[in-house]
Structure formats: structure tokens, C-alpha cells
Amino acid sequence: MNDKQLKQSLLSASLTELPPLGMDVLSLVNDFRRYYTHSLGRDRHSRSTHYAYQALVLILRERLMERWKQTRYAYEETDCKQAYYLSLEFLMGRALGNAMLNLGLEEDTALALQCLGMELEELAESEHDAGLGNGGLGRLAACFLDSCATLQLPVTGYGIRYDYGMFRQQLADGEQVEEPDHWLRDGNPWEIERPEYTQRVRFGGRSEFQRDGAGRLAARWVDTNDVLAIPYDVPIPGYQNGTVNTLRLWKAAATDEFDLGEFNAGLYPESVAAKNTAEQITLVLYPNDSSENGKELRLRQQYFLASASLQDVLARWVGIHGNDFTRFAEKNVFQLNDTHPSCAVAELMRLLMDKHGLGWDQAWEITARTMAYTNHTLLPEALEKWPVRLFRRLLPRLLEIIFEINARFLAEVARHWPGDSERLRRMSLIEEGREPMVRMAYLAIAGSFSVNGVAALHSRLLVEGLFRDFFELWPHKFNNKTNGVTPRRWLARCNPGLARLLDETIGSGWEVDLDRLRGLLPLAEDGAFRERWRQVKRANKERLAQMVAAECGVAFDPQALFDVQVKRIHEYKRQLLDVLHVIHLYDRIKRGDTTTWTPRCVLIGGKAAPGYFMAKRIIKLINNVALVINADPEADLLLKVAFLPNYRVSAMETIAPGSDLSEQISTAGKEASGTGNMKFMMNGAVTIGTLDGANIEIREEVGDENFFLFGLTAEQVEERRHHYDPGAIIASDEDLERVVSLLSSGHFNQLEPRIFDPIVHAITNPFDPWLIAADFRSYV
Ligand code: 26Q
Numbered sequence: 144m145n146d147k148q149l150k151q152s153l154l155s156a157s158l159t160e161l162p163p164l165g166m167d168v169l170s171l172v173n174d175f176r177r178y179y180t181h182s183l184g185r186d187r188h189s190r191s192t193h194y195a196y197q198a199l200v201l202i203l204r205e206r207l208m209e210r211w212k213q214t215r216y217a218y219e220e221t222d223c224k225q226a227y228y229l230s231l232e233f234l235m236g237r238a239l240g241n242a243m244l245n246l247g248l249e250e251d252t253a254l255a256l257q258c259l260g261m262e263l264e265e266l267a268e269s270e271h272d273a274g275l276g277n278g279g280l281g282r283l284a285a286c287f288l289d290s291c292a293t294l295q296l297p298v299t300g301y302g303i304r305y306d307y308g309m310f311r312q313q314l315a316d317g318e319q320v321e322e323p324d325h326w327l328r329d330g331n332p333w334e335i336e337r338p339e340y341t342q343r344v345r346f347g348g349r350s351e352f353q354r355d356g357a358g359r360l361a362a363r364w365v366d367t368n369d370v371l372a373i374p375y376d377v378p379i380p381g382y383q384n385g386t387v388n389t390l391r392l393w394k395a396a397a398t399d400e401f402d403l404g405e406f407n408a409g410l411y412p413e414s415v416a417a418k419n420t421a422e423q424i425t426l427v428l429y430p431n432d433s434s435e436n437g438k439e440l441r442l443r444q445q446y447f448l449a450s451a452s453l454q455d456v457l458a459r460w461v462g463i464h465g466n467d468f469t470r471f472a473e474k475n476v477f478q479l480n481d482t483h484p485s486c487a488v489a490e491l492m493r494l495l496m497d498k499h500g501l502g503w504d505q506a507w508e509i510t511a512r513t514m515a516y517t518n519h520t521l522l523p524e525a526l527e528k529w530p531v532r533l534f535r536r537l538l539p540r541l542l543e544i545i546f547e548i549n550a551r552f553l554a555e556v557a558r559h560w561p562g563d564s565e566r567l568r569r570m571s572l573i574e575e576g577r578e579p580m581v582r583m584a585y586l587a588i589a590g591s592f593s594v595n596g597v598a599a600l601h602s603r604l605l606v607e608g609l610f611r612d613f614f615e616l617w618p619h620k621f622n623n624k625t626n627g628v629t630p631r632r633w634l635a636r637c638n639p640g641l642a643r644l645l646d647e648t649i650g651s652g653w654e655v656d657l658d659r660l661r662g663l664l665p666l667a668e669d670g671a672f673r674e675r676w677r678q679v680k681r682a683n684k685e686r687l688a689q690m691v692a693a694e695c696g697v698a699f700d701p702q703a704l705f706d707v708q709v710k711r712i713h714e715y716k717r718q719l720l721d722v723l724h725v726i727h728l729y730d731r732i733k734r735g736d737t738t739t740w741t742p743r744c745v746l747i748g749g750k751a752a753p754g755y756f757m758a759k760r761i762i763k764l765i766n767n768v769a770l771v772i773n774a775d776p777e778a779d780l781l782l783k784v785a786f787l788p789n790y791r792v793s794a795m796e797t798i799a800p801g802s803d804l805s806e807q808i809s810t811a812g813k814e815a816s817g818t819g820n821m822k823f824m825m826n827g828a829v830t831i832g833t834l835d836g837a838n839i840e841i842r843e844e845v846g847d848e849n850f851f852l853f854g855l856t857a858e859q860v861e862e863r864r865h866h867y868d869p870g871a872i873i874a875s876d877e878d879l880e881r882v883v884s885l886l887s888s889g890h891f892n893q894l895e896p897r898i899f900d901p902i903v904h905a906i907t908n909p910f911d912p913w914l915i916a917a918d919f920r921s922y923v
Contacts, residue, residue, distance in 0.1 A: 171255035230480035234276030236792030274308035292381035301452035304392035317766030372451035395424035482583035488590030687801025703742035708806035748787035807832035812857030869916035
């Protein structure tokens with residue numbers, strides 16, 4: 144072949160014609176060697192888990208890459224409708240195990256590594272969790288991405304690439320200590336930077352109006368401080384189906400001109416400092432899972448995400464259709480994960496009008512047909528509000544648009560309920576007062592075609608309470624989407640023993656069609672099946688016990704009942720009720736009331752928001768109670784208690800399979816759904832729970848006999864508030880009285896006087912919103 148022929152054949156071979164990568168053990172071994180030695184430059188003298196992990200990721204990433212491109216092309220070619228999941232949080236956890244499972248390479252990679260003299264388990268354990276979320280809402284976003292890829296739905300996640308994710312929780316003297324989570328320190332081999340899709344996001348400045356050529360008034364947003372948004376793409380593989388979707392995370396970077404302007408004025412240090420302000424936007428995740436009021440940086444994050452993501456989608460649209468938006472709403476939909484990205488409603492209006500020249504009516508028609516809003520909370524104090532003043536300073540053009548949306552919206556309300564000024568005040572997107580506020584949930588409802596709650600009860604309570612006025616105006620917008628979790632990570636991956644048992648009894652397929660688990664029903668009384676089931680559970684409990692021993696220094700006996708509550712620490716989730724029960728059990732031991740006794744190991748874990756005093760005090764109480772009980776030889780074979788530090792996605796992957804009893808004990812009507820409840824149940828734990836969130840639907844599915852129901856209903860809770868007398872309840876319940884006495888006498892804080900007074904006060908307070916004392920007896 145001469146030079147010319149060579150050039151010709153290289154040109155004609157398009158990239159898509161690369162030979163597919165081998166999916167067999169030998170290919171994996173060879174590729175691993177090549178990466179380890181050639182790409183990473185290591186040899187047998189540098190045997191490190193870290194580089195071996197890197198090499199392993201590279202071979203998987205390569206295999207994802209070809210499928211990723213094919214998926215993109217397929218979506219382009221079929222011109223299908225695309226959905227965008229906008230979320231300030233994606234709690235992805237580890238990616239390696241998931242990639243192996245979804246590529247169908249679990250067994251072969253384990254074998255390949257064995258050939259190379261390495262342990263897959265060890266490499267997998269060395270991966271740092273991607274902790275870009277607080278809890279339920281962030282993990283839900285991650286589970287949705289997995290499921291959408293598995294269902295081959297064209298869904299892209301849009302989020303923020305925080306330099307620091309959810310803090311690491313350590314304990315010092317039983318108290319929570321937060322440590323920064325610099326998860327990117329060793330690099331992130333799963334992401335691909337895509338500077339070619341950089342967007343520009345504006346802040347500050349003011350708006351000007353000018354007549355355009357057609358004599359229309361056009362807004363210009365000027366004198367802004369701009370920030371660049373650089374996308375980093377993460378592959379989201381579907382389950383053994385060749386689909387790889389995308390999670391696009393934005394990183395903030397300073398613009399060049401901004402620096403230069405300051406620099407020319409002779410302000411070099413100031414210009415470098417300005418770089419900091421820009422890059423601060425994506426520095427750290429807010430570790431608060433209710434709300435963080437009025438923090439400017441948080442609003443910057445929210446707008447940054449909304450604006451960069453919308454511009455990205457619009458740029459792709461304009462690239463194909465030019466400024467013709469007639470079919471945009473047919474082809475695109477944006478799902479807002481709570482109100483956090485709800486600036487998007489006003490931002491899409493702005494982009495369509497100010498940048499692409501649409502009129503208000505056409506822009507509004509498109510916006511209200513493409514936005515959908517998911518609510519995750521019923522707690523009124525958790526509804527997001529932003530001071531109008533802050534909005535005006537940071538996003539002046541957006542505020543104008545919000546005012547205009549509000550004016551038109553209130554006109555509609557007034558047409559519907561003439562003369563009802565009280566209703567206008569209640570429903571306004573702007574809360575009036577000394578400090579007027581933008582009500583983000585109302586903006587989201589007004590700008591969306593769909594508003595959903597996350598469990599049947601939650602969705603009902605939303606339309607009966609918090610959003611009642613809006614339901615009366617637009618009943619068609621409101622609906623329910625009960626949460627779910629991916630059975631790939633939360634069963635197939637985290638519980639290989641059970642997965643194998645399922646495969647051998649009902650065949651495979653349950654990973655994508657969980658209803659098939661009904662095929663187990665005929666085996667419920669089958670002795671051989673039950674024996675294998677018990678062996679699986681036993682092995683998983685041993686693994687969990689090892690983790691508890693290593694992390695907490697507490698010995699859990701796998702023969703005992705493993706009773707587990709892991710979730711964010713919140714008063715409404717009632718970890719305190721769990722502790723009261725533990726104290727009651729201890730009291731029974733001390734009284735010698737142990738003739739009918741099931742040895743029990745109680746595990747509690749979860750992070751408290753750094754500024755949440757009561758949550759932190761509850762952690763301290765759990766640890767102090769654990770110290771006393773675990774040190775008491777009388778309790779030794781009967782009761783053990785441990786607080787697991789730094790609860791996170793990867794910890795749950797060991798916890799759920801090793802648990803017998805799942806604690807889902809929130810005050811009824813307060814937990815929107817819960818998703819941990821599902822992970823425990825599908826790993827074969829029974830639940831003790833209230834009629835709250837998705838517990839209700841879980842109970843309907845598994846039957847009353849697999850669910851220990853207790854406590855007041857949501858309706859009873861609201862009724863009881865009016866005449867709640869915890870003092871009387873405690874006085875009439877000898878067990879509870881003894882528990883409260885132990886607490887208030889300082890039994891668990893002998894060297895730390897009064898530290899649990901706030902907790903005793905919370906339990907005995909007639910205004911206790913969580914009605915701890917009311918549910919104690921039925922819980923026991
Ligand atoms: C808001 C403003 C400023 C700073 C932070 C926040 C913020 C951040 C995270 C507010 C709320 C959250 C997270 C809420 C959350 O995780 N909610 C849970 O969502 C799950 C998924 O729907 C449900 O299962 C849980 O019931 C719900 O508590």
C-alpha cells in the first residue's frame with residue numbers, strides 16, 4: 144500500500160467501524176495489562192490497589208464508550224422526544240460494580256483479575272462514593288437514571304459537579320464531626336470533560352429595553368458578571384441492553400474577559416479573587432436536606448444549573464431547527480427535582496424571548512408544556528422562598544419575568560374567583576411582608592403541566608393541604624408517582640447470594656421485571672428453599688457484623704435479630720422513638736424481665752445537617768446509650784447497640800442485605816415517601832412502620848403479615864395535636880415513665896450534666912410536633 148492508498152483507506156474507515164472490544168476473560172486480561180503498563184506506566188514493582196482500580200475502570204469505560212456513542216446516534220436519528228432531569232443532587236455512590244453488572248461483565252472481570260493475581264472485591268472497595276447528594280431526593284435521581292437507561296428511555300440528567308460532596312461524618316466523644324469530602328482528589332476516571340459544550344451564565348447587572356426592528360420592546364441584560372459552565376459527562380449504562388445515557392454535570396469557571404477587565408485597570412490580585420467568586424459556585428454541596436434559607440451562594444448554584452442546562456438543550460435545538468420552536472414542546476420535557484432548579488421556569492422564558500426572539504405567549508405556551516415539577520416534602524417550613532431583594536440583585540431580568548408571570552397568573556385567579564382577595568394573597572407567587580419573598584413552589588406549579596407527589600398518601604395530602612388552592616384551579620396538573628429504587632443496584636448487585644437463589648428458583652429476568660418475584664410465593668413453605676434463604680441471610684449478616692465491628696467496635700452476633708434504622712437524622716423520622724425503645728429494652732433487662740426475649744442488635748446510622756442542633760444531640764444520645772448498654776455484662780447476650788458513622792450509599796449496600804428488621808417509624812403524614820424502606824424490604828427484611836409515605840403501598844404489596852404496623856394515622860396525628868398531653872401519657876404508662884426517668888436522671892450522661900435536657904423537653908412538650916409519646920406504647 145502506498146502513502147496515497149493508506150490515506151484513502153484511513154479516510155474511508157469511519158470511527159464507527161472500529162472493531163468492537165472483546166467481552167471475554169482473555170480480552171479483559173490483555174486490556175488490563177496494556178492499561179496498567181502502557182497507559183498508567185506501572186509495572187510489577189508498583190503493585191497498588193489504586194492503579195489496578197484505574198486500569199480496571201479504563202477497560203470498562205472503553206466498553207461503555209462505544210455503546211454511549213451508539214445510543215446518542217440512535218436518539219439523534221430517530222428524532223425522539225427527550226427528557227431532562229434537572230437536579231441539584233445526584234447521589235450516585237460507586238460506579239464500578241454497577242458498570243460491570245450492567246455490561247454483563249461481573250463474572251468475567253472477577254476471573255480476569257484472578258488470573259492477574261488480584262481480588263475484584265478489594266479494588267471495588269477502594270472506590271470513593273460519588274456523594275453529590277444529601278439523601279432520598281439525590282438517590283432517587285440516581286435510581287431514575289439507572290432505570291431510564293434500562294428502559295432505553297432518552298433521558299439526560301443535568302446536575303452540578305461539586306468539588307466537595309456530602310461531608311464525611313466522624314464521631315468524637317459520640318458527637319458528629321464533619322470532614323470535607325474531596326472526592327475528586329485522585330481524579331475521577333468516570334467523567335469526560337466536554338469543553339466544546341461550555342455555556343455562559345450571567346449574574347447581576349440590570350436590564351435595558353430597546354425597540355427592535357419590528358418595533359417590539361426587547362430586553363437586554365447588561366453589565367453582568369458572567370461565569371462559564373463547563374460540562375463533565377458521566378456514562379449511565381442500562382442493564383445489559385447496549386444503552387448508555389448521560390449525566391451531565393456542570394463545573395463553574397471564570398471567564399477570561401472578566402479577569403482582563405480588572406487586570407487592565409491594574410487590579411491583578413482583584414482579578415484573581417474574582418476568579419474565586421465564579422468558581423465558588425460549584426465548590427460545595429449544601430449539606431442540608433430541609434432548607435437553607437436565603438443563602439446567596441445556593442441561589443447562584445440553582446440558577447447556574449438551570450441556565451446552563453437550558454442553554455445546552457436550546458443550543459442543540461437551534462443547531463438542527465434554527466429559531467423555529469414550533470415543535471419544541473413536543474420533543475422536550477424538563478423534570479424539576481423539587482423546587483431547587485425551578486428558576487428554570489423563568490429562565491426558559493428569558494432565553495426564548497430575549498435570545499431567540501419569541502413573544503410572551505409563544506414562550507409561555509412552550510414553557511408551561513415542557514416543565515414538570517416533583518414535590519418531595521409536606522413540611523411547610525421546607526418550602527423554598529427567596530427574598531425578592533436578593534433576586535433583584537442577582538437575577539434582575541429573571542425577577543421581571545417572575546413579576547410578569549405573577550401578574551398574568553393572578554389575573555387568571557381573579558377571573559376564576561372574582562372578588563376573592565384573600566385567595567389572591569394566598570396564591571401569589573410573591574409573599575408580601577416586610578421582606579417580600581418569591582415562593583418557588585408556586586412558580587414551579589404555575590409554570591408546569593404536571594405536579595407530582597412521591598407516594599399515594601403524600602400526593603393526596605398535597606392536594607388537600609399545601610397546594611389545595613392550586614388543585615382547585617388546575618386539578619388536571621396534579622398526580623402521583625410513587626418512588627422506586629433500582630433492583631439492579633439494590634438487589635442484583637448488593638445481594639449476590641440472594642440474586643443467585645432467585646435465578647436458580649424463578650430464573651433471571653426479575654432484574655428488569657420485579658413482579659416476577661411473585662414466582663417465589665409457592666416456595667414460601669418449601670423447606671429446602673427456606674434453608675437456602677436462611678443461609679444467604681446468615682452470610683449477609685456476618686458481612687454486616689464485620690462492618691459494624693470494624694467501624695463501631697461493637698460485636699454483633701449474627702444469630703441475634705438485626706434491627707436497623709439508617710437515614711438522615713431528623714426529628715420527624717423519629718430516631719428518638721427508636722432510642723426510647725432501646726432504653727426500654729435495657730430497662731427490662733435490668734428488671735430481669737427477660738423470660739420471652741429475642742437477642743437483638745440495634746444499628747442506627749445517618750448524618751445530621753451541621754446546623755441542626757436537635758439532630759446532633761440525638762446522635763450523641765444514641766452513642767451514650769450504646770456505651771452504657773454495650774459495657775453492661777447483664778445485657779451482653781441480649782442487647783447490643785451501635786451508631787454507624789458516615790452512612791452513605793456504599794454502606795447501605797452492605798446494610799440492607801444484612802438486616803432483619805427495617806425501622807420506618809416517621810410521624811404519619813411527614814415522610815413524603817421513603818426509599819430505604821423499599822431497599823430493606825426487597826432484601827428480605829420485615830418492616831416495622833407507621834402508615835406513612837410509601838410504607839402504605841409496600842404493606843399493600845407484601846401483606847399485613849410481613850409488616851408490623853403501629854402508630855397514629857396521618858388524620859389522627861392532625862386531630863391529636865389539639866389535645867396532646869404527653870405528661871398524662873407518660874404518667875399512665877409505667878414503661879415509658881421509667882424510660883423518661885432514666886433519661887432525665889442523667890443515667891446516660893453521668894459526666895455530662897444536663898446535655899439531654901433538650902431531648903426530655905422535646906418528649907414532654909405538649910407542642911411536640913412529632914408526637915413521640917403518643918406512639919410509644921403501640922411501637923413497643
Ligand atoms: C433546599 C434549599 C437550600 C438548601 C438545601 C435544600 C434541600 C436539599 C435537599 C432541601 C431538601 C433536600 C432533600 C430532600 C429529600 O431528600 N427528601 C426526601 O425525598 C425522597 C425522594 O422523594 C423521599 O423518599 C423522602 O421521603 C423525602 O424526605
